[in-house]
Amino acid sequence: MNNTRKNIALIFAGGVGTRMNTKAKPKQFLELHGKPIIVYTLELFQTHPEIDGIIIVIVSDWTDYMQELLERYQLSKVVTIVEGGETGQLSIYNGLIAAEKHFSVDAKILIHDGVRPLINHQIISDNIQQANLSGNAITTAPTVETFVVVDDDMVVRNVPLRKNSRLAKAPQTFILKDIISAHRTALQEGITNSIDSCTLMSQHGHQVTLVEGPVENIKITTPTDYFMFRAIIESRENSQIFGD
Known part of the structure; x- marks a missing residue:
């Protein structure tokens, strides 16, 4: 256990992308300009100065390919790759167990979807x-x-x-000991398919607090989402080349 590492990213990419209508590969490995979606996501945490380590939860058959991507894109902050479980909740729990082995229970853990690449450094900082x-x-x-x-x-x-309503997105950030305790309690109660970590924490007595993220912070689960992602990335690239 390394107590000096305080901010961990847990990147959840355990799905197989049935709504994406792709049989060749899971949605997180679909590419834009030759780079997989999950790499776009990981690079945001890799390059953030306050992130000390990254744990990836991945669909089991793609672990070797994920390891190749880590080497190709020099994602050196990744501590371990963990196989996903039967549900999203169980996959995140597997990642939390891995985090507990490598980090202090007082560390903060930012749980984020591998197919949610349109965040920025500011929202990571705001979460922390x-x-x-x-x-x-x-x-x-x-x-x-x-x-x-x-x-x-x-x-x-x-x-x-509407003024009292918000859409819950990611990252969702917790103290490791708090979120892993909520997961263990849920499992003892027979809950294995909770919608997300925010729901789980709220159901188990924690008062959760909010930060506001960018509107374009979409989760890429359908072809339409992918086309939106491509349009936003290409717009950003064009802005850098040609100016606003």
Whole structure:
């Protein structure tokens, strides 16, 4: 265990991308300009000065390929690659167990989707700063449309005020001992498929606090998402070349 490392990124990439309609490879390994999506994501944490280590949770058959990518793109902060579980919750738990082996339980851990590459250094810094203050940080975005809460019969039961509504995104940052405790309690209760870490922590008595992230912080799960990602990346590249 290395107590000097305080900020860990846990990059979750355990899915196989059924909604992407690709049979050749999982969605996190789809490429843009020859670079896999997950590498775009990892490079943001690799180059952030406050991130001390990275743990990757990956679909088991692609571990060797992931190792090749680490070497090719010089992602030196990656401490270990962990095989995913049967659900997203169990995959993240596998990553937390690995984090517990390598880092102090007082370290902060930023849980992030491998297919969410459109964040920036500022939102990583904001997560760390907020977690220093309150013990956790959930990246959010404002809702730009009204949404409704329905029952099992698809009858509207509540229309939350937009000013009080946020979309929960990632990274989601916690003290390692807090989030791993919530996961262990959930498993003891027979919960194995919680939606996300924010939900799990809230359900187990933790008051979670928010930071606001960029609107373009999308999770790439469909072809439409991929095309949006490509358009944003190409727009950024063109801006660098030609100016605003």
